[in-house]
Amino acid sequence: MLGTLNRRLLEFIAASPSPFHTVDTVSALLEQDGFMRLCAAAPWQLQPGGRYYFTVNDSSLIALHLPEGTPTGFTMSAAHSDSPTFKLKEHPQSSAAAGAYVQLQTERYGGMLMGSWLDRPLGVAGRVLVEKGGRVISRLVHLDQDLAVIPSVAIHMNRSVNDGYAYNAAVDTLPLYGMGADAPSLLALAAEHAGVDEKEILGHDLFLTCRSHGTVAGSDASLLLSPRLDDLSCAFGCLEGFLNADSSTAITVYGLFDNEETGSESKQGAASTLLRDTLRRAAFSLGMDEEGYQRLLANSFLVSADNAHAKHPNHPELADPHNAPVLNGGIVLKYNANQRYTTDGVSAALMRTICRMAEVPVQVYANRSDMVGGSTLGSIANTHVPVRTVDIGLAQLAMHSAYETMGSADLPYLVDAMTTLYSKALCMDQEGGLSWV
Numbered sequence: 385m386l387g388t389l390n391r392r393l394l395e396f397i398a399a400s401p402s403p404f405h406t407v408d409t410v411s412a413l414l415e416q417d418g419f420m421r422l423c424a425a426a427p428w429q430l431q432p433g434g435r436y437y438f439t440v441n442d443s444s445l446i447a448l449h450l451p452e453g454t455p456t457g458f459t460m461s462a463a464h465s466d467s468p469t470f471k472l473k474e475h476p477q478s479s480a481a482a483g484a485y486v487q488l489q490t491e492r493y494g495g496m497l498m499g500s501w502l503d504r505p506l507g508v509a510g511r512v513l514v515e516k517g518g519r520v521i522s523r524l525v526h527l528d529q530d531l532a533v534i535p536s537v538a539i540h541m542n543r544s545v546n547d548g549y550a551y552n553a554a555v556d557t558l559p560l561y562g563m564g565a566d567a568p569s570l571l572a573l574a575a576e577h578a579g580v581d582e583k584e585i586l587g588h589d590l591f592l593t594c595r596s597h598g599t600v601a602g603s604d605a606s607l608l609l610s611p612r613l614d615d616l617s618c619a620f621g622c623l624e625g626f627l628n629a630d631s632s633t634a635i636t637v638y639g640l641f642d643n644e645e646t647g648s649e650s651k652q653g654a655a656s657t658l659l660r661d662t663l664r665r666a667a668f669s670l671g672m673d674e675e676g677y678q679r680l681l682a683n684s685f686l687v688s689a690d691n692a693h694a695k696h697p698n699h700p701e702l703a704d705p706h707n708a709p710v711l712n713g714g715i716v717l718k719y720n721a722n723q724r725y726t727t728d729g730v731s732a733a734l735m736r737t738i739c740r741m742a743e744v745p746v747q748v749y750a751n752r753s754d755m756v757g758g759s760t761l762g763s764i765a766n767t768h769v770p771v772r773t774v775d776i777g778l779a780q781l782a783m784h785s786a787y788e789t790m791g792s793a794d795l796p797y798l799v800d801a802m803t804t805l806y807s808k809a810l811c812m813d814q815e816g817g818l819s820w821v
């Protein structure tokens with residue numbers, strides 16, 4: 385049994401094969417719910433009770449729901465729109481004589497498990513930039529067909545491959561796209577999909593996509609398998625909570641950031657001033673000054689939502705035995721003493737009270753102390769927006785594989801927790817006590 389939320393998550397993932405598509409998918413859901421698109425280049429005249437969103441680079445998005453009265457703070461979440469994959473180079477394919485292989489020319493985007501991309505049908509998705517009537521505009525492209533494959537070398541030609549293999553992105557992972565001169569130009573296919581002429585394409589950002597469909601698996605239907613669970617399961621779960629929540633006295637903020645997989649350092653990444661600039665612009669548009677903005681920050685809370693490593697069934701020794709989450713065990717609070725994750729005693733306590741109200745189980749994650757783990761949005765965003773922040777996620781296996789695994793029971797926990805969070809506002813009293821109101 386797939387369940388309504390899991391089914392909708394898999395539809396969301398299928399509709400979001402690139403960060404540009406993720407933002408487009410989220411934009412459509414926001415507009416269905418009455419959110420109005422803001423233009424970065426036009427004045428913002430936000431109204432109490434208003435719902436707004438805007439996008440940057442068509443790959444990051446921030447949505448704001450304003451309270452009817454004077455806002456007391458910001459209640460926020462941040463997830464990421466991108467996933468590790470291969471990006472097509474500007475000249476995306478080799479030319480070939482009759483009978484020869486035609487290969488796509490790619491480079492790695494993010495830190496994927498390279499072997500997981502081999503021997504699967506692959507598609508292509510992203511955007512093309514075209515000139516129309518003197519304007520440069522972006523068109524989404526999703527070549528949703530079995531276009532290419534990265535073939536393994538046969539075991540007979542590399543008998544030691546199962547002892548470990550170092551993949552070379554310039555050699556081992558170039559996709560086979562066709563045979564000889566009959567293979568059509570990839571950009572011609574993209575142009576046809578976008579309804580333009582190939583000659584009109586002035587630029588492109590195109591990525592390989594894993595075309596395997598998501599599914600529920602396991603003898604007891606306890607597993608959910610899909611591409612891009614990191615981080616689209618959190619992007620979707622936080623959005624559900626954001627849209628389902630009752631109104632609060634805080635400005636509720638939904639953030640979706642690109643380029644997390646490459647370190648967030650881009651104009652649309654969490655390391656940019658995007659979140660800070662947006663919050664300030666919203667506060668000033670409501671007639672506040674710098675002092676008012678700083679007071680909002682004092683009563684603000686950010687949930688950085690990105691998946692966590694579940695204890696591996698074949699390799700439990702890779703997990704900290706006392707701080708390892710399991711699939712279907714509820715929300716994971718993620719900890720790191722060196723601030724790769726932002727969770728501290730205060731933010732953990734605040735998130736635990738939310739989960740208690742939502743009747744959602746909580747588990748924890750910390751790396752083995754002799755291993756260096758990943759990092760994510762929260763600590764990076766905090767350098768510009770210093771608010772209490774917790775790092776959470778859903779437990780998953782095979783993070784950064786082309787096809788990942790999580791528990792089928794966990795998404796409802798995230799939605800319930802985020803719905804409760806977004807219905808609340810943080811309030812700090814004169815003695816420093818914190819409460820959700």
Ligand code: ZN
Binds near residue numbers: 464614615644691760
């Ligand atoms: Zn992630």
